[in-house]
Each structure stands twice: as C-alpha cells, then as structure tokens.
Amino acid sequence: MKIDDLQLKIILDSRQEKTLEVQMASGNYYVKSSAPQGKSRGEKEASFISAEEALEKFQNIKSGLLKKEFSSLKEFDNFLIKLDGTPNKSNLGGNLMLVLSMAFCRLQAKEEKKELYQFLREELIHNFPLLDPVLTDYQPPYFFFNVINGGKHSPFGPNFQEYLIVPQTQNSEESLNLAKIYFAGLKSWFLKNNYPLSYGDEGGLVFPEKDDEKPLAILKEVRKDLLLDDKIKFSLDAAASTFLKKEDDSPVDFYLKIINNYQLLSLEDPFHEDDLENFKKLKSLIKDQCFIIGDDLTVTDANLIEKAITRQAIDGVIIKPSQKGTITETLEAIGLSLKNQLKIIVSHRSGETMDDFIADLSVAANAWGLKSGNITQKEREIKYQRVKKINDIASR
Ligand code: PEP
Ligand code: MG
Numbered sequence: 001m002k003i004d005d006l007q008l009k010i011i012l013d014s015r016q017e018k019t020l021e022v023q024m025a026s027g028n029y030y031v032k033s034s035a036p037q038g039k040s041r042g043e044k045e046a047s048f049i050s051a052e053e054a055l056e057k058f059q060n061i062k063s064g065l066l067k068k069e070f071s072s073l074k075e076f077d078n079f080l081i082k083l084d085g086t087p088n089k090s091n092l093g094g095n096l097m098l099v100l101s102m103a104f105c106r107l108q109a110k111e112e113k114k115e116l117y118q119f120l121r122e123e124l125i126h127n128f129p130l131l132d133p134v135l136t137d138y139q140p141p142y143f144f145f146n147v148i149n150g151g152k153h154s155p156f157g158p159n160f161q162e163y164l165i166v167p168q169t170q171n172s173e174e175s176l177n178l179a180k181i182y183f184a185g186l187k188s189w190f191l192k193n194n195y196p197l198s199y200g201d202e203g204g205l206v207f208p209e210k211d212d213e214k215p216l217a218i219l220k221e222v223r224k225d226l227l228l229d230d231k232i233k234f235s236l237d238a239a240a241s242t243f244l245k246k247e248d249d250s251p252v253d254f255y256l257k258i259i260n261n262y263q264l265l266s267l268e269d270p271f272h273e274d275d276l277e278n279f280k281k282l283k284s285l286i287k288d289q290c291f292i293i294g295d296d297l298t299v300t301d302a303n304l305i306e307k308a309i310t311r312q313a314i315d316g317v318i319i320k321p322s323q324k325g326t327i328t329e330t331l332e333a334i335g336l337s338l339k340n341q342l343k344i345i346v347s348h349r350s351g352e353t354m355d356d357f358i359a360d361l362s363v364a365a366n367a368w369g370l371k372s373g374n375i376t377q378k379e380r381e382i383k384y385q386r387v388k389k390i391n392d393i394a395s396r
C-alpha cells in the first residue's frame with residue numbers, strides 16, 4: 001500500500017489537553033486516528049513527546065512515509081521503529097508512532113474491505129497460527145466501568161485509582177443498561193449522604209475522603225439496595241506505583257482482607273511496578289479467588305509479560321497500545337499473553353479521544369475485558385458502543 005496523503009493535527013483530549021490526530025489517505029480511502037494519554041504511566045512505557053514536538057518530528061519523516069510502498073502493517077511499523085532508532089521510542093515519540101500505526105491499520109483494513117477487528121484478528125492469527133481456534137471462538141468482552149476515581153485521576157480522595165463495576169454479562173446492551181442503573185444508584189447514595197457530585201478524569205465520581213476501603217463498602221451497599229448482588233462484581237486498579245515504593249511495607253494483608261470482604265473479581269497493579277515478588281506472593285495466597293492483573297508492571301511489552309509469567313506473578317494483563325507505540329508490538333504482547341492463557345483486558349487511558357480503535361482490538365484479541373471508564377464521558381462510551389455494534393454485526 002502506498003500512502004497518498006498524510007496530515008498531523010493537534011486536537012484536545014477529554015482533559016482538554018493537546019494530543020495528536022493523524023489523517024491518512026490511499027486511493028479512495030481516508031482514515032483518522034488519535035492518541036490517548038495516560039497520567040499514571042509505567043516507568044517502562046514508550047516515551048511520550050509534546051504535541052508541538054511531534055508536529056516537528058512529523059514534518060521530518062512525512063516525505064519518507066509518502067514515498068514508500070508498504071506491503072504490510074509489520075513492514076510499516078518496522079520502518080517507524082527503525083526511523084526512531086531508540087529502545088523506548090524517545091526520538092519519534094510513542095504517541096506519534098502510535099497514531100501513524102493505528103491509521104495504517106485502518107487504511108489497510110479498508111483496502112482489504114474488512115472491518116478493523118477482522119483485520120486485526122487476521123494479523124494475530126497470521127503471527128500466531130496456533131491461536132486460530134482461540135481467536136475464532138469469539139466471546140464478547142466483559143465491560144469494566146470505572147465508577148469512583150481516586151489516585152492521580154482525582155483531585156483528592158483514596159490512594160487507589162479506580163473502583164470498577166463489572167456486570168456479569170457478555171451481552172453489551174445488558175451490560176450498558178446495568179452500568180446506567182448502578183451509576184444512577186451510586187449518585188443517589190452520594191446525594192443522600194451529603195457527598196457532592198464531582199467527577200474525576202475517567203468520568204467516575206470523586207470520593208472526598210482519603211480512605212481506600214470505604215468506597216468498596218459504599219459500592220457493596222448500593223449493589224445490595226439495587227438487588228444486583230448476582231449481576232455485578234467489583235474490580236480495583238490500585239495503580240500502586242503512584243503511592244507505594246518498592247521498599248515500602250507490603251499491604252498484602254490489607255489486600256487479602258478486601259478481596260475477601262468484597263469478593264473482588266480482579267486486582268490491577270496492587271504493588272509497585274518493580275515489586276514482582278509481592279505480586280507473586282499475593283497470587284499464590286489467593287489462588288483463583290481473584291485475578292491479579294499487571295498494567296504498569298507489564299506495560300504491553302512482550303519481554304516484561306514473559307518475565308511476569310515466568311515468575312507466576314499475574315493472571316492477566318492490561319493491553320494499552322499507547323504503552324508500546326506500535327500495533328505490531330501490541331499484537332505481539334497479546335499473542336504471547338493468549339499463548340500463556342493470561343486474561344486480557346484492553347484499556348483506554350485517562351486522557352481519551354473519540355477514537356474507538358481499542359474496541360476493535362478487544363474483539364480481535366477475544367479479550368476477557370474492555371476497560372473504558374465511565375459512560376458519563378462520550379470519549380469512553382463510544383468504545384463500549386462500538387463493541388455493541390460489532391456484536392450486532394456478528395450475530396446477524
Ligand atoms: C490505568 O492505570 O489503568 C489508567 C488507565 O491510567 P492512565 O491512563 O492514567 O495511565
Ligand atoms: Mg492501571
């Protein structure tokens with residue numbers, strides 16, 4: 001495929017911060033892609049450059065990209081990786097590389113007259129042929145809705161970053177309805193108890209007290225009042241690198257207590273990202289009672305995921321293309337995870353755009369979950385809606 005036209009624009013994300021949008025055209029086809037941005041970024045993520053710097057870098061590489069014929073996504077991404085020439089993408093920036101890589105996928109899918117999720121699934125099967133049966137036996141992802149925002153995603157409140165509800169249905173419409181009902185119930189609880197309604201970065205409520213357990217107790221009470229005990233489970237993203245150091249006393253006992261008291265479905269990043277030993281310890285203590293998920297620990301990097309697998313430290317991984325910077329490498333991380341029976345949760349970032357690429361990625365990867373914040377923000381709801389639409393197409 002030859003790219004005929006390529007433009008880079010600065011747009012605003014859900015936090016009203018500058019981010020990148022690429023427009024790419026080939027023949028009769030034209031696509032757009034935009035980059036999300038994280039706030040609780042793992043140390044080992046691909047580098048991130050400012051939107052202004054990205055515009056400059058883009059001008060330097062644009063003509064090279066327009067001149068060349070690319071026969072595959074892999075060839076396109078490898079060309080970018082070579083142009084960048086650094087181990088952590090600090091030259092071109094992971095964000096600039098990612099918008100280009102995503103746009104190329106979309107364009108290639110259009111040329112091949114495929115939906116994006118079909119194109120991505122075929123790329124995965126092409127690279128990991130043994131995964132064909134796993135990937136073609138499609139089960140829609142569970143939705144992980146963030147209802148209380150803490151940590152870096154909130155001006156004050158608990159250390160833990162995300163208190164999530166997970167409706168226990170793979171029917172997208174039913175899941176979205178349950179989320180609506182539950183969130184309305186949670187807002188009523190806040191009002192009844194004289195807590196103000198204010199919202200964090202991912203559209204969940206801000207809980208004003210510095211207490212990590214109380215939000216879970218509230219979530220449980222609301223679920224009981226709504227008679228939804230058998231329909232909704234809870235998950236947590238502690239994002240512990242934002243408040244724990246590797247050498248800090250380990251809160252293993254606290255985690256054991258809350259896993260039991262609230263029957264947590266999954267627990268993401270319970271320890272500092274360099275503290276693999278405690279991930280392993282907690283996982284061995286809880287067996288399969290609750291799934292331990294790596295995010296800052298593994299940053300969508302096949303080598304780090306492999307290391308965590310070898311140490312038996314995790315049951316699943318968060319997949320964020322923006323942590324790695326190209327879709328080819330993101331698919332490598334997914335393939336390796338699936339080969340090792342890890343659960344996959346494809347995730348948005350705390351600064352989001354109207355790009356719904358990750359919805360197609362979650363379907364292509366047959367992910368266990370899609371984590372896209374709260375439906376109160378259009379940038380997040382659009383991803384859940386895209387999965388719903390794909391499911392509607394698939395069931396026709
Ligand atoms: C996360 O930690 O899962 C997350 C979405 O946060 P951020 O995008 O701020 O890194
Ligand atoms: Mg996380």
